[in-house]
Amino acid sequence: xxxxxxxxxxxxxxxxxxxxxxxxxxxxxxxxxxxxxxxxxxxxxxxxxxxxxxxxxxxxxxxxxxxxxxxxxxxxxxxxxxxxxxxxxxxxxxxxxxxxxxxxxxxxxxxxxxxxxxxxxxxxxxxxxxxxxxxx
Numbered sequence: 419x420x421x422x423x424x425x426x427x428x429x430x431x432x433x434x435x436x437x438x439x440x441x442x443x444x445x446x447x448x449x450x451x452x453x454x455x456x457x458x459x460x461x462x463x464x465x466x467x468x469x470x471x472x473x474x475x476x477x478x479x480x481x482x483x484x485x486x487x488x489x490x491x492x493x494x495x496x497x498x499x500x501x502x503x504x505x506x507x508x509x510x511x512x513x514x515x516x517x518x519x520x521x522x523x524x525x526x527x528x529x530x531x532x533x534x535x536x537x538x539x540x541x542x543x544x545x546x547x548x549x550x551x552x553x554x
Contacts, residue, residue, distance in 0.1 A: 429544075430474045435457070435479040436459050447541070464490060473505065488521070509527040
């Protein structure tokens with residue numbers, strides 16, 4: 419079986435998390451792999467960024483200070499639909515409750531990832547959702 423590798427060259431990510439350490443870690447991780455990453459600390463900041471930045475994927479915390487990740491995702495999905503695009507999204511949260519996972523998936527998140535973040539698993543999820551998996 420071929421080995422799976424990932425190439426994030428030219429991939430654009432929007433990371434939204436109110437925790438500065440998480441934003442720094444995810445930005446560093448994906449930039450190291452060649453992606454262009456913009457990080458936001460709130461839903462409002464993320465929506466402002468979306469006016470000029472068109473990400474290939476959204477990675478967002480659910481618990482944000484001004485409005486939650488569910489509301490953010492709805493606005494992002496509507497904005498992207500108006501642009502004729504569909505953006506995949508990964509929910510990040512500290513909650514491990516099954517009802518929270520179901521709510522996130524029903525809200526439109528493609529994947530629900532509990533914190534602490536498993537970086538290998540997260541990069542694999544991003545590769546799968548964006549089609550950046552390569553087999554060598």
